[in-house]
Amino acid sequence: MHQNQNTSSQDSKEKRPKFFINDHIDILVEILKRLDGPSLGVAACVCHLWSTVARNDTIWEHLCFRHVSSPPPCSVRHVVVALGGYKRLYRVCMRPVLSRLSDSDMVKRVWTRDEIQLSLSLFCVDYYERSGRLGAGGGGDASASSLMFLCNTVNV
Amino acid sequence: MLAGCSSSTLLSPRHRLRSEAAAQLQACSFQLPSMSTQRLDLPCSFPRKDTSRSQPIRPVGLSVDKSIDSKAGSCSLKQSIRLPPLATTGPVSATAAFVEAGKENRNQFWREKKIGKRFAEPVDDDESCRNRAKRKRGCGDNGGGLGLGQLGGGNFWFQPGFQLPPRTTQLPFSLTCSGDDERVCYVPGEAISQPLPLSNSPWLDSIVTEITDLGKKDGGGEDSRGLVREASAASSTSSESQSLALRVNESASEHEAGNGTRNPYVPYGGAGVVAEEEEDDDDESEAEHIGFELVSLLTACVEAIGLKNIAAINHFIAKLGELASLKGSAISRLSAYYTEALSLRVSRLWPHVFQINTPREFDRRDEDSGIAVRLLNQVSAIPKFVHFTSNEIILRAFEGKDRVHIIDFDIKQGLQWPSLFQSLALRTNPPSHVRITGIGESKQELNETGDRLAGFAGALNLPFEFHPVVDRLEDVRVWMLHVKEHESVAVNCVFQLHKTLYDMTGGALRDFLGLVRSTNPTIVLMAEQEAEHNEARLETRVSNSLKYYSAVFDSIGSSLPLGSQARIKVEEMFAREIRNIVACEGSDRLERHESFEKWRKWMEQGGFRCAGITEREMLQSQFLLKMYASESYAVKKQEQDGGAEALTLSWMDQPLYTVSAWTTVDVAGSSSSFSEPS
Secondary structure (H helix, E strand, O other): OHHHHHHHHHHHOOOOOOOOHHHOHHHHHHHHOOOOHHHHHHHOOOOHHHHHHHOOHHHHHHHHHOOEOOOOOOHHHHHHHHHOOHHHHHHHHHHHHHHHHHHHOOOOOOEOHHHHHHHHHHHHHHHHHHOOOOOOOOOOOOOOOOOHHHHOOOOO | OOOOOOOOOOOOOHHHHHHHHHHHHHOOOOOOOOOOOOOOOOOOOOOOOOOOOOOOOOOOOHHHHOOOOOHHHHHHHHHHHHHHHHHHOOOOOHHHHHHHHHHHHHHHHHHHHHHOOOOOOOHHHHHHHHHHHHHHHHHOOOOOOOOHHHHHOOOOOOOOOOOOOOOOOOOOOOOOOOHHHHHHOOOOHHHHHOOOOOOHHHHHHHHHHHHHOHHHHHHHHHHHHHHHHHHOOOOOOOOOOOOOOOEEOHHHHHHHHHOOOOOOOHHHHHHHHHHOOOOOOOHHHHHHHHHHHHHHHHHHHHHHHHHOOHHHHHHHHHHHHHHOOOOOOHHHHHHHHHHHHHHHHHHHHOOOOEEOOOOHHHOOHHHHHHHHHHHHHHHOOHHHHHHHHHHHHHHHHOOOOOEEEEEEEOOOOOOOHHHHHHHHHOOOOOOOEEEEEEEEOOHHHHHHHHHHHHHHHHHOOOOEEEEEEEOOHHHOOHHHOOOOOOOEEEEEEEOOHHHHHHOOOOHHHHHHHHHHHHOOOOEEEEEEEOOOOOOOOHHHHHHHHHHHHHHHHHHHHOOOOOOOHHHHHHHHHHHHHHHHHHHOOHHHOOOOOOOHHHHHHHHHHOOEEEOOOOHHHHHHHHHHHHHOOOOOEEEEEEEEOOEEEEEEEEEOOEEEEEEEEEEEOOOHHHHHHOOOOO
16 A cells, blocks of 8 residues: 555656655544554554644554444443543553453453443443542542552563 | 560561560560469450469560561460469479370471461462361361360360469560550550551551562561471551450359369470471461361360369460451461350450450441441442342342332441442433432441432432331331332342341341331342351351351452451451350350341241343453452352242352341232242
């Protein structure tokens, strides 16, 4: 495709030196949507533009529900966004839940509704705890939450 | 970690050392009465009774100062404590009995105790020892451990009259606890570096450091445990130091006077002296022996209470005070709490003989319980298990219902409800109105909870209303509960029902169930401890609850380093329960846990029918438990007549909590609206 683009654009316009992915954000988004979590994290470190694009919540939404057998209801998006967004959902709940459940079962399997539900429940707990700590008012301290057990390395 | 320890051989994190030094400086005031023996009042939980003149002082917290760096040092201290009695008293005929009762166990124990070069004891070993100890104890057939039967033989009645040498220069200071000094008494490093956490952040910071610092866990753990054993430190106070000082007044000395001056623990001393040079044993068995030791002391003490043998009680509690420590292994801490509870009990039974300084923490109950609840939610699977299972059942009960109302007895911080809200919001037809009536004892907490829940519901676009009810359980009436027409009601009773059992006639429970029924609920959720802590005999209660709470402590401790403040806080919450079970009677004793069998009977008598548990709840709980690193949690169904009635969470085969759901039978409408799952 790269070559085609080159030749066609060379034919049609004045000389364009290269194909810069950065000029085509939509394509970039499509590509990033297909990455897994860690790779997405790496991609976000490439440059300022990529970092901005990688923060796009729809990419993370795709990532979260990639393994789901049936697409989740639309109302889920509203809830997730209200509670902190898909990126956070992935980072705080889905990835640990997926990795822990996969350890014991098959490696890459399709998520069931129950597992999604569990992740969402845990995500709610996370939000609730962040949203108003008694006394300390340190709302953003994600580490001290009841989801800490998800942060621990498993059985190390 | 004991204050004053400046040893470089300690593996503890740097900051602890520094703060320990600070701690030492702040050590509480001394009292050196000018008598031949020193008096030490034990700070926090290690009460020591002493008669004013003859009773030797138990160095609580110890002398650690002296030379913690080498075990030998503290060993010798200990030895010196023990030896003189040998010298001054005659041969102890009780020795034979003692030895017979648990001979090899003790000798081994002493050998290791004195020697124990090894501080290094991996946490797992300790736990497994404890578990073994726990299980063995449960079986009652171990050679080393002492079953009640053995103890009942009266082998242990020695007089408390054993003398300790005047403490001359061995103790850097003696501790006394009074008023605000408590907190500072002999405080371990962490407590000093985090001054009483009345606000959350220090806790949270410490939690974070501790969780992320798990790599150092072993190091830290080893230290405290090693030290504890070495110095046989009793009492290092936790930051909520409970100060107990038991003073046996003159009248107790009468008991002693009548008896000889035999020192029951001479065998220890003797064995210790001799055994010093013997070879090291496993740390595992060392811990195990200590575990056995503590448990046997506890059971012996309980026997003594039953037999009203004041002198023996005195003795055992003193011994326990010396051996158990709030900074030690889980069994050590657990024993510490039990010792405290037993001391409380004896001081209530014989107020003229035993006096106790009431622990300060009684005053700070409210603030602490809120923090402790949240900490428990962070470190243990218990709250989530209870909450998620209940929510799943409620969700099913509310299927198709448009207006829903939840009555939560003891809502605390409302940690159960966010995930239910989310499930409701994600329903195909979310309810048009959600109401929660939260009952609690603290108006401020209730209001805060209400606000947070409202905020959360707002984020989800769920119409929500909250009604706080500040009242005690038995004072709640239907008209306070805001039950409205055309709303489906779910009643949530988490760890509340057992509080109505103090009424022997069953009246309070009946009234409460009547109240619940009068709200016309669609579903009633009940979560209770799965235990038999309501036996009339103290011995049975203590032995049952020892097993139970060891499992609980293990489950909390599995993810936290030994000296963690969070762990201490959470354990204190359970310590309150322990205290209530052991030290209180009658209408004061609220923690009357019963097994599900009994609850089932009572609920059925109260006009309820079990609504059953489906596979979904089971699966969800199993998923949830897989999230936790520990493999020891398990979920089991309690079945009757082929149908699953309740889910029980257990830790390594010790059942802990049971969740079950009930519907009313007398009102046709309500029971048919929630059909029992097949």
